[in-house]
Amino acid sequence: MSLKIGILALQGDVAEHAEILTILDAQITNVRRESDLTDIDGLIIPGGESTAIARLLIAYKLIDPIREKIIAGLPVWGTCAGAILLAKEVTNLDRPSLQLMDIRVTRNAFGSQIYSFEKQLHVEGINGDPLNAIFIRAPIIEDVGQDTQVLARLEQGPIVAAKQENMLATSFHPELGKDVRMHQLFLDMCVQSASSGDKYVSIER
Ligand code: GLN
Numbered sequence: 458m459s460l461k462i463g464i465l466a467l468q469g470d471v472a473e474h475a476e477i478l479t480i481l482d483a484q485i486t487n488v489r490r491e492s493d494l495t496d497i498d499g500l501i502i503p504g505g506e507s508t509a510i511a512r513l514l515i516a517y518k519l520i521d522p523i524r525e526k527i528i529a530g531l532p533v534w535g536t537c538a539g540a541i542l543l544a545k546e547v548t549n550l551d552r553p554s555l556q557l558m559d560i561r562v563t564r565n566a567f568g569s570q571i572y573s574f575e576k577q578l579h580v581e582g583i584n585g586d587p588l589n590a591i592f593i594r595a596p597i598i599e600d601v602g603q604d605t606q607v608l609a610r611l612e613q614g615p616i617v618a619a620k621q622e623n624m625l626a627t628s629f630h631p632e633l634g635k636d637v638r639m640h641q642l643f644l645d646m647c648v649q650s651a652s653s654g655d656k657y658v659s660i661e662r
Pocket of ligand 1: 503504506507508536539541593594595
C-alpha cells in the first residue's frame with residue numbers, strides 16, 4: 458500500500474523529510490494550502506522555527522483546517538518545532554498554534570544553537586540499535602497527559618518523544634540522519650489508521 462504523506466512546507470526541514478519518505482516508497486505532497494490536505498494519509502510538521510511556522514500557519518489560514526483533520530483522526534508527526542506546534546501547552550510561544558496534543562513543552566530547553574548535540578536514544582517501538590538522535594535548539598516535553606505515552610527519555614530524564622492516539626511528537630530530528638526507522642514507525646501509524654474503519658470518527662479535544 459503506497460501512502461501519501463503531506464509535509465507542511467511553510468518553513469523548515471521539508472526536503473529532508475521528503476528524502477527519507479521517498480526511500481520508504483511513500484508519495485509526498487507539500488502542504489501549503491487547505492486543498493493540499495485532501496487525500497493524505499498522514500501529515501508531518503517539520504522542525505524549523507516554531508514562531509515563524511505559527512505565523513505562516515495563521516497567514517495561510519491553515520490552523521483550523523489542519524486541526525480539524527487531526528481531530529478527525531489524521532496521523533500527524535511533529536518534529537522539534539513541529540512538536541512545539543502540536544503541544545497544548547508551550548512556555549514562551551507568543552502566538553496561537555495547533556494546540557492539540559496533551560504535552561507541556563519548553564522551547565530551547567538546552568540553550569542556543571551552539572548547545573546542539575547528538576545522543577544515542579532508545580525509542581519505544583523501535584527495535585535493534587539505539588537511534589542517533591540529533592537535537593538542535595530542541596524543546597523538551599516537561600509533562601504528558603494521562604492518555605499520552607512516553608516513547609523516549611534522555612538518560613532517564615527529560616521526555617523527548619511521545620505519542621497520543623494519532624499524534625506523535627519528537628524533540629529531535631530523525632530526518633537529518635540516515636536512519637529511517639522513526640519515519641517507518643510513523644508510516645506504520647498511517648497504515649493502521651488508513652486501514653481502520655474509524656479513521657474519521659471525530660474526537661472532541
Ligand atoms: N528552537 C526552535 C523553536 O522554538 C525549534 C528548533 C528546531 O526545530 N530545530 O521553534
